Structures are given as C-alpha cells and as structure tokens.
Amino acid sequence: MIRRTILILHDAFDGKTREDLVDNRLEVEALTGSLKQLGFQVSSRPFDPHQVQELLDWIRQLKPALVFNLVEVVEGSGAKAHLSCECLDLAGVPYTGADAWSMQTTVDKVLTKTLLAGAGLPTPEWVEASGAGVFLPGEPYLVKPVFEDGSVGIAMESLVHSNSCEDLVATIRRRADILGTPCFAERFIDGREFNISVAGQVGQPDQPDVLPLVEMVFPGYSDAGLPAINTFNAKWSKTSFEHKHSKWTFEPRPGDGPLREQIVRLTEASWRLFRLRGYSRIEFRVDQDNQPWLIEVNTNPCITDTSGVPAAYAHAGVDFTGMVLRIAAEAGVDLPSLVKDAPADIVGESGDWHWQIKNRIRQGVDLPGGPGYLEQVRQADAAAIPAVSAVFPMAVTPYYASLFDLSNSNCPIRRQAVPDPAELIVSPGETDDPLEEERHSPLPGLIHRYPDRVLLLVSTECAVYCRHCSRKRMVGGSQQAITAETTSRAIGYIREHREIRDVLLSGGDPLMLQDERLAAILTEIRAVSHVEVIRIGTRMPVVLPQRITPELVCLLQRFHPLWLNTQFNHPAEFTPESEAALARLANAGIPLGNQSVLLKGINDKPETMRALLHKLVKNRVRPYYLYHCDYVRGLSHFRTSIRAGLDLLKTLQGHTSGFAVPSYVIDLPEGGGKTPLHAAHLAHLNLTGGEQLDLHNFEGIRFELNIDA
Numbered sequence: 001m002i003r004r005t006i007l008i009l010h011d012a013f014d015g016k017t018r019e020d021l022v023d024n025r026l027e028v029e030a031l032t033g034s035l036k037q038l039g040f041q042v043s044s045r046p047f048d049p050h051q052v053q054e055l056l057d058w059i060r061q062l063k064p065a066l067v068f069n070l071v072e073v074v075e076g077s078g079a080k081a082h083l084s085c086e087c088l089d090l091a092g093v094p095y096t097g098a099d100a101w102s103m104q105t106t107v108d109k110v111l112t113k114t115l116l117a118g119a120g121l122p123t124p125e126w127v128e129a130s131g132a133g134v135f136l137p138g139e140p141y142l143v144k145p146v147f148e149d150g151s152v153g154i155a156m157e158s159l160v161h162s163n164s165c166e167d168l169v170a171t172i173r174r175r176a177d178i179l180g181t182p183c184f185a186e187r188f189i190d191g192r193e194f195n196i197s198v199a200g201q202v203g204q205p206d207q208p209d210v211l212p213l214v215e216m217v218f219p220g221y222s223d224a225g226l227p228a229i230n231t232f233n234a235k236w237s238k239t240s241f242e243h244k245h246s247k248w249t250f251e252p253r254p255g256d257g258p259l260r261e262q263i264v265r266l267t268e269a270s271w272r273l274f275r276l277r278g279y280s281r282i283e284f285r286v287d288q289d290n291q292p293w294l295i296e297v298n299t300n301p302c303i304t305d306t307s308g309v310p311a312a313y314a315h316a317g318v319d320f321t322g323m324v325l326r327i328a329a330e331a332g333v334d335l336p337s338l339v340k341d342a343p344a345d346i347v348g349e350s351g352d353w354h355w356q357i358k359n360r361i362r363q364g365v366d367l368p369g370g371p372g373y374l375e376q377v378r379q380a381d382a383a384a385i386p387a388v389s390a391v392f393p394m395a396v397t398p399y400y401a402s403l404f405d406l407s408n409s410n411c412p413i414r415r416q417a418v419p420d421p422a423e424l425i426v427s428p429g430e431t432d433d434p435l436e437e438e439r440h441s442p443l444p445g446l447i448h449r450y451p452d453r454v455l456l457l458v459s460t461e462c463a464v465y466c467r468h469c470s471r472k473r474m475v476g477g478s479q480q481a482i483t484a485e486t487t488s489r490a491i492g493y494i495r496e497h498r499e500i501r502d503v504l505l506s507g508g509d510p511l512m513l514q515d516e517r518l519a520a521i522l523t524e525i526r527a528v529s530h531v532e533v534i535r536i537g538t539r540m541p542v543v544l545p546q547r548i549t550p551e552l553v554c555l556l557q558r559f560h561p562l563w564l565n566t567q568f569n570h571p572a573e574f575t576p577e578s579e580a581a582l583a584r585l586a587n588a589g590i591p592l593g594n595q596s597v598l599l600k601g602i603n604d605k606p607e608t609m610r611a612l613l614h615k616l617v618k619n620r621v622r623p624y625y626l627y628h629c630d631y632v633r634g635l636s637h638f639r640t641s642i643r644a645g646l647d648l649l650k651t652l653q654g655h656t657s658g659f660a661v662p663s664y665v666i667d668l669p670e671g672g673g674k675t676p677l678h679a680a681h682l683a684h685l686n687l688t689g690g691e692q693l694d695l696h697n698f699e700g701i702r703f704e705l706n707i708d709a
C-alpha cells in the first residue's frame with residue numbers, strides 16, 4: 001500500500017539557463033505542488049534520449065498512475081521532443097499531452113504549414129531555404145526557425161523586405177547560420193495576433209474545448225516605430241522594451257463576433273488535422289480585412305501557473321489544480337478516484353520522507369500526548385528529557401512517534417526513541433567505545449576490524465536516534481562530520497587493500513544521504529574490482545519506511561550484489577508502511593537481513609521475540625543477528641544478562657523454522673569482535689549460577705565474561 005506515484009518528465013536543465021528552459025523548471029515546480037496537494041507521490045526526471053533503458057526501468061519500478069510529459073526541448077532543440085512520447089509509448093504508461101506523431105509534425109513549422117495548406121486552411125505563404133515556396137514581391141516576410149517554439153530566434157530583425165526570392169533565400173540562410181538552426185520565411189501578416197489555448201475533452205477526441213480567446217497587444221509599439229511582432233524578448237526578457245510594451249488580453253473589441261467564431265472553427269479544424277490530444281496553443285495573425293491566418297501549432301505548451309493555458313483556464317473559472325485534473329482525465333486517468341481509493345493515512349505530506357525528517361520531534365513537549373502525557377507516564381522522565389538529550393540527542397520521526405502506545409508507560413517503541421534519565425548512569429564495564437572502533441579506524445569514517453570486510457561510515461545522522469545505539473558517541477553530533485572527502489579517502493583505502501571483498505555502509509544511517517550522494521558513493525565503491533558485496537545497514541524500514549521510495553530502490557538495484565540489513569526490535573514495528581518498504585526492497589532482489597538488539601523489557605520475552613522473528617520471515621527478512629546489548633555507556637537499563645539471552649535462544653532453536661532463528665552474538669569488550677554465544681559453545685558449561693564464561697573470539701583470543709551480569 002503505497003501512495004500512487006505520478007511522474008513528471010521534463011527538459012534537461014543544464015545550468016545554462018535560457019529563459020524558456022527556466023520556465024520548464026517552474027512548470028515542474030507548479031505541477032509538483034499541485035499533485036502533492038492532491039495527495040500523490042511525485043517524482044520527476046529529465047528526459048535523456050541516451051538513457052532510454054534507465055527511463056524504462058524507472059517507470060517499471062515506480063509503476064506511475066500517469067506521466068506528465070513536459071518535454072519540449074531535447075538536446076537543445078524541439079525537433080527531438082517527440083522521442084519522449086515514443087519512449088512513454090514503449091513503457092506502456094498513460095501520459096499527458098500530444099502523441100509522438102502530433103509532436104513531430106507540429107514542431108516542424110514548414111511541415112505544419114504544408115499540411116494546413118493541403119487541408120485548405122489559411123496559412124500565410126512561405127519560402128524555404130531551398131527556395132521552394134511562394135515569394136510575393138513587395139510583401140514583408142518574417143524569417144524564423146523551422147523547429148523552435150516559444151518565439152525562440154524571433155527578433156525585430158527577423159522582419160525583412162526582400163527585392164527578390166534569391167535575396168530572401170540568402171537572408172534565410174544567413175539567419176540560419178547565426179541561430180545555428182534551419183530557418184524559413186513566412187509572409188508577415190501585419191495586424192492583430194491571437195493565441196488560442198485548446199484542450200481535449202474526455203471521450204470526445206474530435207471535439208476540443210476552445211478556451212477563452214487571448215489577444216496579444218503591443219501598446220506603444222507603433223509610436224516607437226516597431227512592427228507588432230511577438231519576439232523572444234517580448235516573451236521572455238523582462239527588462240526589454242518589447243516585454244514592457246506587450247501583454248495579453250481577454251477583452252474582445254466591438255464587432256469581433258464573426259472573427260472570433262472563425263478563429264474557434266479554425267482551431268477545431270487544426271485540432272482534428274493534427275490529431276491533437278491534451279492541451280495545445282494555436283497562433284493566429286489577423287490581417288486588415290479581418291481574415292485570420294494560422295501561424296503555428298504548439299503542442300504541450302508551457303503550463304507554469306502564470307502562462308497562457310492556465311490563464312485561459314482561470315478565465316473560464318478553472319483553477320490550476322482543476323486544469324491538472326482535466327489534463328489527467330483526458331489522458332485517461334481519473335486522479336480524484338485514485339486518491340479516494342488510497343488509505344487516508346498514507347496520503348498527504350506525511351508520506352514524503354523529507355517532510356518526516358523536517359518535522360522530527362526534537363524535544364519532549366512535542367511528543368504525542370504532549371507534556372501532559374509525559375507527566376502522566378513518568379514525571380521524572382519528562383523533566384529529564386532536556387538533560388539527557390543535551391548529551392545524546394533526540395529525534396523522532398512523526399511516523400515512528402505515531403506507533404507509540406500512549407496507554408502503556410513501558411511502550412517498547414517509545415522506550416527505543418525517547419530519552420531516559422538512566423542513559424546518564426555509567427555502570428561498571430561500560431565505556432563510550434567498547435568495540436574500540438576508533439582503534440581499528442585507519443582513516444576517519446572507516447573501521448577495518450575483520451580481515452576481508454570494512455565498515456564505511458557515510459553519515460552521522462539518523463532519522464530516529466535509538467536510545468540503545470552502540471555508536472551514541474558519534475551519532476547526531478556535529479563534531480565528527482563526514483564529508484565527501486573523508487568518504488573518498490576511505491574508498492581510496494578500500495581500493496588499495498585488495499583483501500577487502502565486503503563493504504558495509506553504515507553510520508549513522510547511510511540512507512540519510514540524498515539519493516544523488518548515495519549513488520555517487522555506491523558508484524565509487526562498485527568501481528573497485530575486488531569489492532564483491534556491498535551491504536547497507538539502515539534502520540529506515542523501521543523508523544522511516546517512507547525513505548524506501550521506488551526511486552531509491554531503483555537506484556540500489558543498479559549496484560548488485562547489494563544486501564541490506566535493518567533493525568526491527570519489536571513486532572509492533574511492522575506496519576503497512578514498513579511492510580511495503582520491505583516488499584519493495586525484496587522485489588528488487590535485495591537480500592534482506594535483520595540485526596536486532598536484545599533489549600530488556602522490550603523484546604526479551606519468548607513470545608515477543610518469536611512474534612518478531614515470524615514477522616521478519618513473513619516479510620522476506622532473514623533474522624541475522626540478535627546482539628547482546630553492547631557495553632556502551634548508559635545502556636545498562638536495556639541490557640539483559642547473557643544467561644537470559646541464552647535461555648531465550650533455547651525457546652527458539654528447534655521450536656521454530658531454523659532460518660527464523662538469528663545468531664545470538666556478543667561484540668566482545670576491548671574490541672574483541674563479534675562472537676556467537678550459541679548454546680553449543682557453552683555445552684561444556686554447567687549454567688547454574690554465578691559463573692564465568694570462557695569465550696574465544698575469531699582470532700582465538702580468550703575472553704572471560706560473567707553470564708549473570
């Protein structure tokens with residue numbers, strides 16, 4: 001059960017910000033806002049004709065309900081924009097706007113005019129660079145690019161008076177050289193200009209909805225001696241004379257009735273001729289005899305909230321969101337019904353992981369139930385939260401907080417997330433770093449304790465700061481920042497040590513990084529040929545399952561073999577959200593493991609542990625380790641005795657599926673390393689009271705532990 005996703009496919013923003021491309025970015029923003037408000041997950045990506053396979057994978061992974069196709073420019077030109085439609089056809093997803101044929105035909109203005117003329121619709125005479133066409137001596141011509149929309153390449157000097165066809169052809173070629181794109185010349189209709197927005201109607205492919213007519217007016221142009229041309233500057237350059245002296249209006253002039261009727265008729269005829277879908281803008285010039293001429297057809301025109309199509313809709317009483325709904329409906333997707341069918345708790349902002357991170361609870365008063373709740377539960381705690389969180393920071397995602405059982409003063413979820421004064425007690429044998437990770441760290445951000453594998457710490461942040469964390473000394477603090485350089489240097493170490501075949505991304509939580517950063521790190525590691533396996537250790541499926549987005553999964557599966565270990569500690573941590581997150585990962589072929597920590601009063605009862613293990617295997621997660629709680633400072637209130645752990649294991653081994661039973665391990669103090677505490681190891685011991693336990697680590701070094709401590 002995940003929120004339905006809508007994709008936005010857009011132009012590549014390459015940093016070079018031509019105004020019409022900036023507009024495409026604003027379009028993505030406006031649309032994203034509107035779709036999110038409707039309750040959808042929105043994902044966007046630029047269209048790259050060299051990454052079609054990736055696009056198809058992405059779509060397969062995200063299974064979007066609809067793709068909004070905003071692609072207008074591909075590799076710097078409109079001529080290839082139709083490739084986006086072809087790819088979406090290949091993917092078999094519904095998408096908005098025109099289809100490939102309409103786009104390819106209408107983007108070529110000469111082809112458009114050829115078809116218009118062929119269908120007997122009025123379009124001004126034209127001359128092509130080859131000299132083909134109709135030259136009318138004495139008439140002015142406007143020289144324009146064949147393939148560009150949005151007035152690109154149109155300036156005052158585009159208007160030319162030529163003595164002969166040869167002259168005009170020479171001008172066309174000169175202009176094409178300057179602009180770097182093929183041009184042609186169209187007889188200039190001196191008169192009024194209309195920009196008509198037109199949209200498809202559901203179930204009526206041949207009968208579009210012609211929106212209120214917009215006239216472009218150029219007050220001040222004639223005084224300045226300028227012809228009324230809608231230039232690139234007029235459209236985009238906010239400081240230009242042209243921009244300041246041109247505007248649009250819905251106001252009809254007296255006596256416009258018959259002209260308007262004719263424009264509507266020609267708009268509908270063009271819609272049918274070019275088999276348009278979605279929304280288009282059709283440009284007209286009107287001559288001194290009130291005759292309208294079709295100039296160009298612009299499929300999928302800009303829909304930023306201040307542009308022509310939304311403005312025309314607004315004039316017709318339909319707001320931006322209403323427009324989005326109509327465009328989607330015409331593409332065959334009824335958005336409101338998709339939201340209606342989705343469970344209420346998974347729609348809205350809270351489904352967005354960034355929102356969850358931004359809205360984390362950082363202090364006691366913001367916890368569910370508020371201060372009153374805390375007082376009622378344990379008065380002392382409430383007062384202690386600031387003191388404890390000053391040492392070990394607190395952060396709780398609204399999602400994880402929603403799992404607290406407010407009627408249970410010992411709620412196992414709450415205890416893992418809310419500071420407890422006991423964290424400030426240091427018990428004998430406890431230290432900040434009992435695993436001596438710092439000693440085994442050849443470089444910042446890297447721990448090399450075992451022969452063939454390393455731990456790469458890529459973040460010191462977590463979504464929720466677990467109260468029982470073994471790396472409390474470093475998480476959430478600012479002192480040990482990990483930067484791109486630290487990580488790169490650590491990967492350099494991995495590259496130089498050919499014995500490393502297994503790299504574990506850890507932290508903090510590696511999935512606190514943005515997708516781009518994570519992809520960069522994974523790419524760098526994958527480029528090391530002796531690294532066989534990459535592992536990610538993350539608590540996100542438990543504390544912020546929204547982080548496991550389809551995009552993330554799509555990214556991770558590019559780096560196989562990639563394993564992921566998470567940390568469910570209690571059966572109540574399984575929710576529709578966390579189960580969906582696990583399913584997404586498992587479906588992408590990512591082997592899933594779980595490393596629980598044995599926590600007193602949380603999961604040390606046989607029935608709780610058994611329920612947890614069964615939930616895990618039902619969700620295709622293999623219970624990997626059950627850690628004896630580390631001898632980290634301030635964790636004694638969570639720690640059971642080793643005997644209690646062994647007794648718990650006895651209730652599992654043989655009593656349930658073998659693969660549902662994790663290895664019970666202890667990370668030996670003084671950096672002794674992970675060592676299993678299986679019953680077999682202890683068979684020679686008589687476990688009756690007060691005994692020292694003899695353990696040998698993987699290096700054969702002997703350790704003595706008190707099993708009742």
Ligand SMILES: *Cc1c(COP(=O)(O)O)cnc(C)c1O
Binds near residue numbers: 447453
């Ligand atoms: C736990 C750990 C590993 C991985 O150990 P496995 O037993 O292979 O899961 C690697 N390096 C360090 C420092 C560790 O603590």
Ligand code: SF4
Binds near residue numbers: 508
């Ligand atoms: S997610 Fe892991 S590193 Fe982060 S606080 Fe929890 S246990 Fe510690």
